[in-house]
């Protein structure tokens with residue numbers, strides 16, 4: 001069968017594939033522990049569910065405007081004012097089928113063939129493929145010192161006449177690291193000066209720990225929004241645990257938003273109406289679920305960090321936010337794909353190989369599951385890798401013997 005060059009060069013999402021593998025194995029009765037997940041386990045806020053079912057109960061579920069219903073735009077405007085202290089108008093907002101679609105239509109709206117998009121490594125698995133889908137060239141930047149945060153200089157050194165945009169995701173998937181205030185400020189100022197699009201993927205910026213808060217790009221922007229190439233991406237998936245609703249948004253200048261809306265109108269039309277009403281409910285409703293999710297995640301992170309300390313040779317940076325941590329397992333195995341395969345194969349623990357995020361030797365471990373998932377998952381990993389642990393392990397009534405070390 002003949003496929004396009006594009007179809008042949010795009011990689012499947014490693015994380016979505018792992019979810020599929022985990023659920024197939026689980027259906028077969030395998031005692032899977034999923035530390036590869038990218039979604040909180042809490043329920044969607046009741047206000048979201050009520051709003052959504054109210055629309056469903058009318059039985060009249062119609063197309064909406066391609067850039068989102070006015071009520072959702074209004075709720076996003078209010079959220080932006082409350083959270084970012086930034087006043088924006090309806091023409092500065094587009095609602096999409098998840099932050100992922102908002103990013104995709106944005107890239108389609110700004111990239112000409114072969115133009116480059118820079119982002120720090122480790123990066124979200126989808127950035128390189130999304131840039132390629134839009135005809136562009138992904139340019140990941142790895143910090144010389146091995147840290148998760150390249151310096152401004154390291155990033156600006158790769159800027160060329162082909163550079164169209166820089167994407168920053170902070171706190172970051174997969175590392176959980178948050179870029180400093182100085183870094184964000186310098187990047188905002190640099191991109192304004194050089195007239196480069198700066199895309200702030202803020203999807204995790206409410207899920208931050210240890211009393212910190214994420215530096216907000218608008219605090220440093222000097223240009224009026226209508227002349228600015230600053231774009232904020234956000235959505236309900238992570239902060240409200242509403243991944244399945246598929247609602248995200250972008251905030252940008254009117255000209256860009258209109259171009260994105262035209263692309264979206266030809267691509268998928270407006271996002272699903274029930275999901276948009278659910279997002280309105282979440283954004284306008286009782287907000288306590290964000291804080292309770294944040295507290296749960298912080299506690300889970302602490303449990304995971306404690307457990308990881310028991311590993312000889314694993315280096316780990318304490319995550320500032322998100323629900324991921326990104327330990328360096330290269331002391332045990334350098335090839336992260338082989339390591340992840342071994343852990344799934346032998347002890348039925350799902351992890352995501354660092355290679356997928358542009359960082360070999362690491363594994364992404366999620367702490368968005370239960371405490372039992374975290375403790376048992378890490379106990380199994382330790383057993384699989386540590387030659388000093390007992391030679392046998394029971395998974396239920398199945399006896400494992402460690403014959404691979």
Ligand SMILES: Cc1ncc(COP(=O)(O)O)c(C=O)c1O
Nearest residue numbers: 098099100124173203235237248
């Ligand atoms: C960094 C980052 N950006 C965007 C998204 C997409 O979020 P959504 O579910 O709203 O499409 C994700 C989801 O995993 C993510 O990790």
